[in-house]
Amino acid sequence: MIGLLLTGVFIVLMVIGIPIAFVIGIVSLIGFMNIPYIPEALVPVKMLNGLDSFVLLAVPLFILAANLMNSGQISQKLIDFALSIVGHIRGGLAHANILVSMLFAGVSGAAQADTAGVGKILIPNMKKQGYDTETAVGITAASSTIGVIIPPSIPMIIFAGLTNVSVGALFLVGIIPGVLVGVAMMILVYILAVKREYPTYQRASLKNFMKKFLDTIPALMTPIILIGGIVAGIFTATEAAAFASIYTVIVGMFYYKTLKLKDFPKILVDTLTLSSLSLFALAAASALGELMSYYQLSSWVEQFFANNIDSKWIFLLIIIAFFLFVGAFMDAIPAMILFIPVILPVANSFGVSPTLLGIITIMTLAIGLVTPPYGLCLLLAAKIGKLPIERSFSAVIPYIAIVFVVLLVVAFIPGIAMYVPELISPDLF
Amino acid sequence: GCGDRVTGGSGEDGKIKIIAAHNQTSPENPYQYGMKEFKRVAEEKSNGNIEVEVHAGTLGTSESELVQKLKLGGADVVLVSPGFMSKTGIKEIDLFAMPYVFESYDHWEKVVDGKVGDKVAKMINKKSDNDFKLLGYWSAGVRHYYGKKPLHSIEDIEGMKLRTQTSGAIADYWEATGAVPTAVAWGELYQALQQGVVDASENSYPYFVQQNHHKTENGKYITETAHDYTTRFLLINGNKFDSYTEEQQDVIMEAAQAAVEKERKVVKKQEEEYKQKAIEDGAEVNQIDRQPFIELAKPIQNQRAKEINTMDLLKQIRELK
Amino acid sequence: MFIKLLERIQLTIGVLFLLVFFVTIIIQVTTRYMGISAIWTGEVATYSFIWSVFMGASVMLNRREHFKFDLLLNKLKGKSKKSLYLINDLILLVFTFALFYFGIVVVESFWNFTWTSLPQMKMGYVWISIPIMGGTMVIYTLNHLIQNIKNFSGEEAVK
Ligand code: NA
Ligand code: NA
Numbered sequence: 001m002i003g004l005l006l007t008g009v010f011i012v013l014m015v016i017g018i019p020i021a022f023v024i025g026i027v028s029l030i031g032f033m034n035i036p037y038i039p040e041a042l043v044p045v046k047m048l049n050g051l052d053s054f055v056l057l058a059v060p061l062f063i064l065a066a067n068l069m070n071s072g073q074i075s076q077k078l079i080d081f082a083l084s085i086v087g088h089i090r091g092g093l094a095h096a097n098i099l100v101s102m103l104f105a106g107v108s109g110a111a112q113a114d115t116a117g118v119g120k121i122l123i124p125n126m127k128k129q130g131y132d133t134e135t136a137v138g139i140t141a142a143s144s145t146i147g148v149i150i151p152p153s154i155p156m157i158i159f160a161g162l163t164n165v166s167v168g169a170l171f172l173v174g175i176i177p178g179v180l181v182g183v184a185m186m187i188l189v190y191i192l193a194v195k196r197e198y199p200t201y202q203r204a205s206l207k208n209f210m211k212k213f214l215d216t217i218p219a220l221m222t223p224i225i226l227i228g229g230i231v232a233g234i235f236t237a238t239e240a241a242a243f244a245s246i247y248t249v250i251v252g253m254f255y256y257k258t259l260k261l262k263d264f265p266k267i268l269v270d271t272l273t274l275s276s277l278s279l280f281a282l283a284a285a286s287a288l289g290e291l292m293s294y295y296q297l298s299s300w301v302e303q304f305f306a307n308n309i310d311s312k313w314i315f316l317l318i319i320i321a322f323f324l325f326v327g328a329f330m331d332a333i334p335a336m337i338l339f340i341p342v343i344l345p346v347a348n349s350f351g352v353s354p355t356l357l358g359i360i361t362i363m364t365l366a367i368g369l370v371t372p373p374y375g376l377c378l379l380l381a382a383k384i385g386k387l388p389i390e391r392s393f394s395a396v397i398p399y400i401a402i403v404f405v406v407l408l409v410v411a412f413i414p415g416i417a418m419y420v421p422e423l424i425s426p427d428l429f
Numbered sequence: 430g431c432g433d434r435v436t437g438g439s440g441e442d443g444k445i446k447i448i449a450a451h452n453q454t455s456p457e458n459p460y461q462y463g464m465k466e467f468k469r470v471a472e473e474k475s476n477g478n479i480e481v482e483v484h485a486g487t488l489g490t491s492e493s494e495l496v497q498k499l500k501l502g503g504a505d506v507v508l509v510s511p512g513f514m515s516k517t518g519i520k521e522i523d524l525f526a527m528p529y530v531f532e533s534y535d536h537w538e539k540v541v542d543g544k545v546g547d548k549v550a551k552m553i554n555k556k557s558d559n560d561f562k563l564l565g566y567w568s569a570g571v572r573h574y575y576g577k578k579p580l581h582s583i584e585d586i587e588g589m590k591l592r593t594q595t596s597g598a599i600a601d602y603w604e605a606t607g608a609v610p611t612a613v614a615w616g617e618l619y620q621a622l623q624q625g626v627v628d629a630s631e632n633s634y635p636y637f638v639q640q641n642h643h644k645t646e647n648g649k650y651i652t653e654t655a656h657d658y659t660t661r662f663l664l665i666n667g668n669k670f671d672s673y674t675e676e677q678q679d680v681i682m683e684a685a686q687a688a689v690e691k692e693r694k695v696v697k698k699q700e701e702e703y704k705q706k707a708i709e710d711g712a713e714v715n716q717i718d719r720q721p722f723i724e725l726a727k728p729i730q731n732q733r734a735k736e737i738n739t740m741d742l743l744k745q746i747r748e749l750k
Numbered sequence: 751m752f753i754k755l756l757e758r759i760q761l762t763i764g765v766l767f768l769l770v771f772f773v774t775i776i777i778q779v780t781t782r783y784m785g786i787s788a789i790w791t792g793e794v795a796t797y798s799f800i801w802s803v804f805m806g807a808s809v810m811l812n813r814r815e816h817f818k819f820d821l822l823l824n825k826l827k828g829k830s831k832k833s834l835y836l837i838n839d840l841i842l843l844v845f846t847f848a849l850f851y852f853g854i855v856v857v858e859s860f861w862n863f864t865w866t867s868l869p870q871m872k873m874g875y876v877w878i879s880i881p882i883m884g885g886t887m888v889i890y891t892l893n894h895l896i897q898n899i900k901n902f903s904g905e906e907a908v909k
Contacts, residue, residue: 233624
């Protein structure tokens with residue numbers, strides 16, 4: 001009963017436009033009021049405790065790194081470099097859009113920073129070159145989801161914190177699926193480009209290419225140092241995020257000389273405001289998660305699966321369908337805070353390794369970044385391209401379909417995602 | 430199910446529901462055996478008058494959170510270690526966390542089950558204004574060193590990054606040995622040992638072997654330093670306890686006693702089992718002359734005891750050796 | 751004016767805490783490599799982080815930038831849009847007041863608890879961030895409400 005009531009309240013509050021983080025908080029407050037003898041003060045208690053975790057410090061740090069990259073025009077360097085590689089193929093700008101998202105993903109832990117940074121440059125550019133707005137918006141939004149699949153990744157850090165899986169291991173698992181998504185998208189773009197006669201960009205001369213390449217090396221080094229450092233144990237994920245910021249500052253200020261001291265106040269304010277949005281939602285989700293613990297939801301779910309489902313594959317499909325649904329309404333972080341503790345024991349009983357559950361969850365929730373009503377990357381890209389959400393969403397569908405296919409491949413042939421990690425660091429698994 | 434009403438105090442029919450919580454998620458943890466025994470006895474002896482709901486890590490994996498809930502009313506019975514008790518303002522409790530205060534299980538039991546234990550229980554109740562009432566002393570085993578190399582003498586620990594509890598007195602002691610105390614969350618420790626973020630750690634067999642720390646590069650050499658015969662406090666919210674009927678109070682005390690016996694028995698049994706498991710998995714265990722460690726600890730114990738006004742208590746503990 | 755000033759102060763506090771936690775993490779990595787024990791860094795970093803998140807969240811409520819599903823709000827026009835904003839703000843007012851009120855309850859309960867690594871520091875300094883967040887959220891929301899009522903017969907809803 002109370003479960004239905006709370007779900008109803010949740011939907012109504014969301015539809016009338018109460019911010020999602022507050023909807024989550026209000027629902028948990030009502031839930032606690034319904035439990036006699038359990039004080040409502042647990043809502044703020046749990047909100048603060050939800051943030052009391054060293055791992056979470058990585059969130060603003062990775063957002064800081066991405067903001068620094070955008071301010072320091074390192075994103076522009078990456079775009080130039082990507083163009084010099086794939087620009088001459090038919091649909092060059094579209095390919096570059098995807099490739100730069102893959103490069104950007106290696107530094108940034110969040111997808112939104114990529115949509116904003118790259119979208120602001122490439123969407124107008126693509127329109128100017130004669131692409132229709134739908135294509136520009138669709139490709140920008142869809143390809144930026146790679147940001148959370150290729151490491152580093154904030155959702156992976158949160159997942160690792162929830163499940164005690166090694167962050168380094170999860171990062172390694174993300175590499176192949178992320179690259180696969182990017183390559184598959186480029187293949188689709190190529191097919192569409194030939195059919196629709198998308199323009200090509202002038203081919204870069206070898207000399208020009210080498211120049212761009214050398215120019216981009218310092219920016220390209222970041223992911224190598226980051227992932228390498230975490231896997232080799234030189235620093236923890238949080239420290240790596242701090243390091244990425246410092247490194248970007250050094251490169252931006254002293255190598256490219258595009259980052260100025262006067263830019264810093266704005267960068268810091270942007271970092272604070274943007275990260276406090278997802279972290280406040282996380283705090284509220286912790287309170288709701290606590291409520292679910294008092295109702296012992298996880299043992300109920302465990303029993304449901306134990307009594308009704310006996311196939312690991314069906315279990316995985318249910319998880320994917322569930323997170324597709326949840327991801328349409330909620331950010332990845334609160335979604336994981338709420339449901340991973342409930343799902344993890346069931347996954348264990350089916351023999352699904354936490355790292356596999358992790359990559360499946362993260363890829364599924366990445367799709368949620370571009371599905372309405374609440375797809376942050378879609379909303380951002382649509383805003384930049386000045387396109388209504390409905391049309392943006394239809395534009396993004398073919399690319400989501402690709403992420404979905406790769407997701408199924410990764411889920412049902414675990415060997416693919418596990419190839420790199422088992423090669424590099426077999427003792428982690 | 431979803432529709433059940435959760436209650437934490439006495440209802441109209443005089444029935445009560447007790448929410449009992451500890452911070453360990455493993456169903457094999459000794460705490461869970463203890464809590465289940467508490468539940469079994471309390472429910473049986475009360476003829477269904479008392480219901481106990483056990484939460485194994487689901488109401489928080491951090492002890493500070495459990496203490497907060499005990500005080501506010503989100504949980505009725507919780508298990509807490511000395512470091513977190515002293516955080517609530519009962520500094521005297523730090524004494525129980527100091528390295529080498531206890532020399533054996535016998536010594537520890539003589540202390541907690543005797544006059545000192547009674548005194549401390551009264552102090553907890555008084556100092557917390559009846560928020561906390563002690564139901565019994567549990568153990569989380571005896572803590573040993575484990576790291577990237579075995580210790581053969583106290584000098585071997587010089588310069589090693591050691592993951593330990595971060596409360597003042599404990600960190601002071603390890604600094605005095607020459608180690609570098611480092612803060613790493615328990616959940617992140619496996620990875621930190623594997624990747625070399627820390628060189629060593631310290632804990633009791635059931636705890637670190639269940640987490641596979643002994644299988645890591647920096648956790649496979651175990652030296653039995655036995656520096657801490659640990660104490661855990663099984664607490665109930667005193668105000669709630671007072672609101673129960675006398676009969677219910679008696680049943681709770683009886684259940685607590687049964688839980689104490691069960692938990693201690695399981696810890697000791699698991700220490701043997703998990704030591705064997707560690708050895709079978711390839712970890713190496715060695716003994717060490719503990720005297721230099723004990724000598725080093727004494728002045729630090731004295732100093733801390735003076736700071737927190739427990740010199741007499743420390744003397745009584747030492748006299749029971 | 752007052753609201754602007756309040757927002758500015760709160761944003762500055764948030765950014766300062768962000769800087770504190772950033773510097774603390776750098777100290778942590780550096781000291782670990784130098785073999786120096788700086789066990790306090792974990793708590794200082796985490797608690798500064800909590801402060802900066804809560805301050806930032808409050809500022810973003812004033813700016814109405816928390817992520818929301820605004821299809822219905824965008825469909826409505828004129829008075830009905832303003833009415834919906836009024837309803838939303840009233841709901842937010844109740845919730846943020848609850849955060850403020852229960853935040854004070856919590857601060858009172860835990861004020862004298864101490865930090866683990868720095869026992870001379872009180873946990874109250876951390877917990878008080880909640881009523882401060884809740885209280886400023888109440889002020890911002892009240893301001894939204896008042897502005898909206900003032901302009902109710904005017905042209906556009908005050909966002
Ligand atoms: Na990434
Ligand atoms: Na892109």
